Amino acid sequence: MSVTSRYREAWEGFWREASAEPGAVFWDAEPVLTVGPHLALFEPYLADPALPLLDLGCGNGTQTRYLADRFPHVLGVDLSAAALDHARRSDPxxxxxxxxxxxxxKEESQALHAELGDTNVYMRGVLHQCEPDDRQSLVDGIATLVGDRGRACLVELSGAAKQVLRDLAGGPEGPPPKLAPVFRHGLAPGEVADEAVPEYLRSAGLTVLASGRLPLKTTEYRPDGTRIELPSTWLVAGRTA
Structure with missing residues (x-):
């Protein structure tokens, strides 16, 4: 099951319009504030750190390049060709x-696994953006990519994040400048119940090995100068037998 054409075109439009300036995209905070803390949580659970590492939903590649400094074989993958254009230009x-x-x-995930073998997968803030009917298919694809030895390292907005975003969008001046394009392109964050994420993983044949909560930092600030953070959950999953 592939994603809908509407969803694909929404992301193409967003990334075609997005600035290449560092920090211009709402969720594209510095790696030391995002993937860095995530790695500290995930690395103890990697059964084989030498496996290829996939940054799934890599966008413009900011976090991918950070990962490439720390792992021997890193591949950034994304649905959007325009996002990948940004990533390649930013990684000369x-x-x-x-x-x-x-x-x-299914066939794309199977083909990539046939090429690379088992992989470790890092995915941040993608599942909640998917169309509801695509979410299990996406997690099934991740299960294919990790195979028997890899680990899936996921970070997703928690249910509490929706109210934070609603409050930001509903302010007297509308959403903050970096959040506005997300809504304009029809990419308003969806709602994934906190308990649904581990269930998607279990349905895909993966076991949740660890989980917790950690605020997801953004590149946008409130009028008082504080950085906007979104409640999020993190999970590590893999096959245990």
């Missing part, structure tokens, strides 16, 4: 490789 040294992938499409 070729620290990481980049490829278009619809992970919800």
């Amino acid at each position: 040294a070729g620290q990481a490789a980049y490829r278009q992938l619809d992970a919800a499409e």
Whole structure:
């Protein structure tokens, strides 16, 4: 099952319009504030850190390049060709490789696994943006990619994040400048119940090995100068037998 054309076009439109300036995208905070803390949580659970690492939903590659400094083989994958154009332009040294992938499409995930073997997968804030009917297919694709030895390292907005975003969008001046394009392109964050994420993983044949809560930092600030953070949950999953 592949994603809908509406969803694909929404992301293409967003990334075609997005600035290449660091921090211009709402969720594209500095890696030391995002993937760095996530790695500290995830790395103890990696059964084999030498496996290829996939940054699934890599966008413009900010976090991918950070990962490439720390792992021997990193591949950033994204549904959007425009996002990958940003990623490649921002990585002239070729620290990481980049490829278009619809992970919800069974044949694409199977083909990539056949090429790379088992992988570790890092995915931040993608599942809640998916169409509801695509979410299980996406997690099934992740289960294919990790295989027997890999680990899935996921960070998703918690249910409490929806109210934070609603309050930001409903302010007297509308949503903050970096959040406005998300809504304009029809990418308003969806709601995934906190208990649904581990259930998607279990249905895909994966066991949740660890989980917890950690605020997801953004690049936007409130009028009082404090950085906007969104409540999020993190999970590590894999096959245990």
